[in-house]
Amino acid sequence: MKLGxxxxxxxxxxxxxxxxxxxxxxxxxxxxxxxxxxxxMDISALEVVDSxxxxxxxxxAAMSRxxxxxxVVVGMRPAVAITLVELGLSLNGVRTALDVERGMQLLRAAVxxxxxxxxxxxxx
Amino acid sequence: MxxxxxxxxxxxxSEDIVRVxxxxxxxxxRLSFSLVDQTKIVTAASELARNTLEYGGGGTVRIDELADHxxxxxxxxxEDRGPGIADLNQAMQDGFTSGSGLGLxxxxxKRLCNEFEIQSKxxxxxxxxxxxxx
Amino acid sequence: MADKxxxxxxxxxxxxxxxxxxxxxxxxxxxxxxxxxxxVKDDVETSRSFLHGFGKxxxxxxxxxxxxxxxxxxxxxxxxxxxxxxxxxxxxxxxxMLIFSLKQPVFEAIRRSLSSKPEELASEIWNAxxxxxxxxxxxxxxxxxxxxxxxxxxxxxMLELSTPVVRLWEGVLAxxxxxxxxxxxxxxxxxxxxxxxxxxxxxxxxxxxxxVPTVDTLVAQHLLKTVAAARLMGADCIISGIRPxxxxxxxxxxxxxxxxxxxxxxADAFAIALQRQNLAVVRVQKNPPAAG
Numbered sequence: 001m002k003l004g005x006x007x008x009x010x011x012x013x014x015x016x017x018x019x020x021x022x023x024x025x026x027x028x029x030x031x032x033x034x035x036x037x038x039x040x041m042d043i044s045a046l047e048v049v050d051s052x053x054x055x056x057x058x059x060x061a062a063m064s065r066x067x068x069x070x071x072v073v074v075g076m077r078p079a080v081a082i083t084l085v086e087l088g089l090s091l092n093g094v095r096t097a098l099d100v101e102r103g104m105q106l107l108r109a110a111v112x113x114x115x116x117x118x119x120x121x122x123x124x
Numbered sequence: 125m126x127x128x129x130x131x132x133x134x135x136x137x138s139e140d141i142v143r144v145x146x147x148x149x150x151x152x153x154r155l156s157f158s159l160v161d162q163t164k165i166v167t168a169a170s171e172l173a174r175n176t177l178e179y180g181g182g183g184t185v186r187i188d189e190l191a192d193h194x195x196x197x198x199x200x201x202x203e204d205r206g207p208g209i210a211d212l213n214q215a216m217q218d219g220f221t222s223g224s225g226l227g228l229x230x231x232x233x234k235r236l237c238n239e240f241e242i243q244s245k246x247x248x249x250x251x252x253x254x255x256x257x258x
Numbered sequence: 259m260a261d262k263x264x265x266x267x268x269x270x271x272x273x274x275x276x277x278x279x280x281x282x283x284x285x286x287x288x289x290x291x292x293x294x295x296x297x298v299k300d301d302v303e304t305s306r307s308f309l310h311g312f313g314k315x316x317x318x319x320x321x322x323x324x325x326x327x328x329x330x331x332x333x334x335x336x337x338x339x340x341x342x343x344x345x346x347x348x349x350x351x352x353x354x355m356l357i358f359s360l361k362q363p364v365f366e367a368i369r370r371s372l373s374s375k376p377e378e379l380a381s382e383i384w385n386a387x388x389x390x391x392x393x394x395x396x397x398x399x400x401x402x403x404x405x406x407x408x409x410x411x412x413x414x415x416m417l418e419l420s421t422p423v424v425r426l427w428e429g430v431l432a433x434x435x436x437x438x439x440x441x442x443x444x445x446x447x448x449x450x451x452x453x454x455x456x457x458x459x460x461x462x463x464x465x466x467x468x469x470v471p472t473v474d475t476l477v478a479q480h481l482l483k484t485v486a487a488a489r490l491m492g493a494d495c496i497i498s499g500i501r502p503x504x505x506x507x508x509x510x511x512x513x514x515x516x517x518x519x520x521x522x523x524x525a526d527a528f529a530i531a532l533q534r535q536n537l538a539v540v541r542v543q544k545n546p547p548a549a550g
Binding site for chain 1: 139
């Protein structure tokens with residue numbers, strides 16, 4: 001789903017490995033085709049993220065970075081986060097946010113051009 | 125120690141990994157594991173099932189629901205007749221992989237469970253037993 | 259073998275009232291000091307239902323195997339008694355004595371009806387001893403399990419008690435840790451922190467370790483895990499309350515804490531957290547009294 005200059009991907013099903021790879025492929029193609037600046041991956045429906053899916057998320061983030069797009073993973077469940085950390089996978093290269101709304105804020109802040117003035121509300 | 129329920133499933137395709145995840149989840153729900161415990165054992169099952177498929181060339185899993193002095197637990201036994209593992213210590217290390225994975229499968233699965241046991245002979249296959257208690 | 263327990267079961271049926279009276283009397287003596295914990299009425303009720311079930315089980319069964327179906331009801335009654343007593347702080351001895359004190363009235367009843375047949379008398383007394391011993395051991399075992407269950411429950415409750423997550427400000431949570439962090443506790447801490455992050459929508463969590471006596475590699479690892487898990491949910495963590503000794507051990511152990519923001523005091527951490535949210539604490543200027 002395209003939202004302005006961002007892509008929103010909502011993963012709804014328990015994916016088997018081939019499907020996860022297909023999604024990764026599809027997504028990088030779409031980033032290149034649409035010139036999207038940011039990708040929001042909503043995984044709030046996922047009850048399990050094992051090392052394979054975790055690697056898919058990390059790879060997608062890395063690939064989109066090469067394509068000049070920022071990836072934010074949003075909506076990870078607490079039980080999933082605890083399990084991933086225990087598994088030894090802390091997805092260090094991946095940006096995260098609590099929900100879609102926060103993710104959008106993060107994306108907007110990230111793609112703001114460095115020479116643009118920051119918002120006026122920072123305390124002086 | 126009593127076995128309350130036991131089922132066996134084959135692991136032949138990558139869809140079977142998803143099926144094993146669901147079976148283990150159902151078993152953990154029946155034993156009223158907490159959500160975090162459910163997620164941990166299901167994730168461990170997913171890692172081990174993938175190992176069985178990718179490195180063992182397919183195999184089986186036995187899912188046992190156990191009761192021991194009022195404690196409930198879930199035991200998973202993965203077996204394959206694949207090439208086996210020559211150096212178990214090396215295989216247990218994080219980051220080591222002979223395939224294309226992250227090398228977190230065995231070590232990660234061990235951290236997600238309370239009990240972990242592995243037997244393997246080159247040329248004969250591998251057997252991994254894990255258990256998580258409530 | 260067939261009707262090994264027929265005599266006993268009939269005896270129990272005929273003499274139930276007499277045996278019960280005597281048994282209760284003996285229990286009164288044994289429990290003289292603990293009248294507060296079980297009311298007399300409870301005792302009479304449980305004793306009566308036990309004795310009744312005992313008679314029924316004897317009539318229904320031919321074997322001494324307590325796990326067989328004929329004993330199921332009685333087993334349940336006994337489990338109930340044992341667990342109630344265990345949770346009320348009785349010792350295993352006292353619970354076992356409940357069963358053993360039944361011996362005297364039962365033996366007396368046997369003697370009354372078989373006083374003229376010494377051989378039968380001896381064999382029936384042996385039968386009764388055998389059964390009552392088994393029941394006594396069974397009840398002790400259940401009692402022990404009841405205690406263990408109680409301890410487990412209390413441990414769990416203590417874990418939950420010891421990990422409060424408090425909301426300091428909108429979007430800022432604090433987690434004051436007190437005591438040591440083992441892996442069981444880390445899981446509870448993580449769980450409650452992550453759930454609070456979800457329910458309050460917080461983006462910063464301050465983990466205060468002022469109350470953690472020592473930080474070794476394991477504790478540091480647990481802390482880092484908690485930080486990593488919070489980050490996966492989109493929240494940043496600040497670790498505060500690091501005392502000089504702890505800073506020293508952390509460096510000595512070569513623990514890498516560079517990926518985490520650390521602050522000496524909770525106040526410093528809170529200031530950073532507010533700054534991140536673009537908030538500031540300002541002293542309110544009181545207006546001088548008008549028309550002074």
